[in-house]
Amino acid sequence: MKLSILDLAPVAPGQTISDSFKSSVRLAQAAERHGYERVWYAEHHNMPTIASSATSLVISHVAHHTETIRLGSGGVMLPNHSPLVIAEQFGTLASIYGDRIDLGLGRAPGTDMTTLRALRREPSAADSFPHDVLELQAYLAGESRVPTVQATPGAGTNVPLYILGSSLFGAKLAAQFGLPYSFASHFAPAALHEAIRVYRDEFTPSDQLSEPYVIAGVGVAAAETAEKAHEVLNVAKRHRVASFLGRNAKKEFTEAEVDMLMDTPQAEQILDMMRYTAVGTGEQVADYLQHFATAAQADELITIHYPTEEQDRLASVKITAEASALVSAK
Numbered sequence: 001m002k003l004s005i006l007d008l009a010p011v012a013p014g015q016t017i018s019d020s021f022k023s024s025v026r027l028a029q030a031a032e033r034h035g036y037e038r039v040w041y042a043e044h045h046n047m048p049t050i051a052s053s054a055t056s057l058v059i060s061h062v063a064h065h066t067e068t069i070r071l072g073s074g075g076v077m078l079p080n081h082s083p084l085v086i087a088e089q090f091g092t093l094a095s096i097y098g099d100r101i102d103l104g105l106g107r108a109p110g111t112d113m114t115t116l117r118a119l120r121r122e123p124s125a126a127d128s129f130p131h132d133v134l135e136l137q138a139y140l141a142g143e144s145r146v147p148t149v150q151a152t153p154g155a156g157t158n159v160p161l162y163i164l165g166s167s168l169f170g171a172k173l174a175a176q177f178g179l180p181y182s183f184a185s186h187f188a189p190a191a192l193h194e195a196i197r198v199y200r201d202e203f204t205p206s207d208q209l210s211e212p213y214v215i216a217g218v219g220v221a222a223a224e225t226a227e228k229a230h231e232v233l234n235v236a237k238r239h240r241v242a243s244f245l246g247r248n249a250k251k252e253f254t255e256a257e258v259d260m261l262m263d264t265p266q267a268e269q270i271l272d273m274m275r276y277t278a279v280g281t282g283e284q285v286a287d288y289l290q291h292f293a294t295a296a297q298a299d300e301l302i303t304i305h306y307p308t309e310e311q312d313r314l315a316s317v318k319i320t321a322e323a324s325a326l327v328s329a330k
Contacts, residue, residue, distance in 0.1 A: 001293050002300040003326055004038040005031050005317065006074050006186070006217060009052035012308050013239075020051040023310050024058065025065045030317050032069035035326030037300060040074025040104060045111035045119065049243050056089040063097045072102025074182065074302065075164040079107055079125035083132045084151055087139035091154025103140075104162040104182060105133060107170070130173055137161055137177075160208060162215070167191055171199040178206025185296070186217030186304045189275040196297050216298040219277035221306045222285040222319040229279050232316075236306035237274065241267045277306070282323030289324065 007027055011020045028039045041052040041059060052058050055073045063071050076086055086103070093101045107129040109116045116123070138145045142155035163174035163181050166188030174181035181199045185192040196214055203212040221233035241261055242253045253261065261267050278288035293301055303320065307313040 001290065001324070002037040003289070003320070003324055004036055004040065004070075004215070004300060004302040006040050006042065006302050006304045007052070008042060008044075008050050008304070009058060010308065011049050011051050012310070017051050021058070021061060024051075025062055026310070027314065027317065028062045028066050028069060028071070030314050032066050034318055034321035036069065036317075036321065038070035038072060038102060038302075040072050040102065040302065042074050043077045043080070043106075045109075046115040047111070047243075049239075056093060059101070060093055060096070063093065063100070068100065070100045070102055071097075072162075073104045075104030075106040075162070077108055078105045078132050078136065079129055080109065080119050080121050083136035084139060084146075084149065087136055087151035087154040090159045091140065091151055091157045094157040094159050095153045101159055102162060103136075103159045104164050105136075106164040130177075133161065133163070133173070133177065158208075165195065168195055168198055171195040172202060175199045175202035175212070176204060178204050178209050180209060180213040180215065182215040182217070182302065183296075184217050185276050186219050186302075187273040189273070192216065192276075192296060200297065213300075214296070214298045215300045215302050216293070216296045217276075217302050217304060218289065218292055219274050219306050220285060220289075220303045220316055220320055221277065221279045222282055222316040222323070223307075223312070224281070224315075224319070226280045226284065229281065229285075229316075232307040232309070232312050233277065233279050236308055237271055238262065239308050240274070241270050244270050274306075278303075278320075282319040285320050286323035289320075 007024050009020050009024050031039050041055050043055045044050045045053050055076055059071050090103045107126045135145050139151035139154050140157055140159050144150050161179050163170050163179050165171060166184040183192055183195055200212045221229045223229035238258050242258050245261055246253055278285040289301055305313045305316040307316050
């Protein structure tokens, strides 16, 4: 079983954006050292606690400070951009860093409706997602669908594409195009099993991929003791509820206010997003991940390490890798 990491480039309380990027470098270096397959970064906008909005720039910065681990987007929200610009950006990355760049694609805006308008994105932009994927793929293959227009850099780099999704739409599209499929079960768990079944049942081989390939998202909080793991996970849950509800309320909550929020239906709904989470010692986490991968029919798991403090997060990465024997597997 391959394990990877989704780094949300979190901005922890009391930290700066610059601190977040330094932390992302150290996380990727730890992932590389401990045998993880890849690290991905997600495009989000207008979220004060997430610093990965300029996804291709974050990838480039981290790639400069690592050597072998694959790096990519999980994902670029393609309807926010022209396919040509994304082909040029990721073609540039591939030209600089070689065959270690991934391009995961999503069709959601990665933000709220007000920010969507600030991005100059039309609400109907998602409708052209299938066409945009094919246009982007053609640019990267050097077989442009637009007469006289080539992606420079980009043409001929064949950066591998991945379809990201949290519904049956993405599953069907990935199957139709013969692309790997990454399901966002770390925040949208409801359709996990049905989406993967549809993807596997309907998969059509392509030049990029001969057989279906599934990546599933799963949360992790690993520590030396189960007590410590549950402690850091509880902190992460409180942080998530405060971040989501505070953003809607346009305020920062006190600890006492968070205490009250944790018992509300809104908090329950937010925390259900973390339904698939491995928590405990290394052995407990590795056992959970193995069972989850089997149940989800996943070829690879992309882990989101929830501890909010960097040292706890790095410890979770290391403990999970050692318990899962990633280093020896490499």
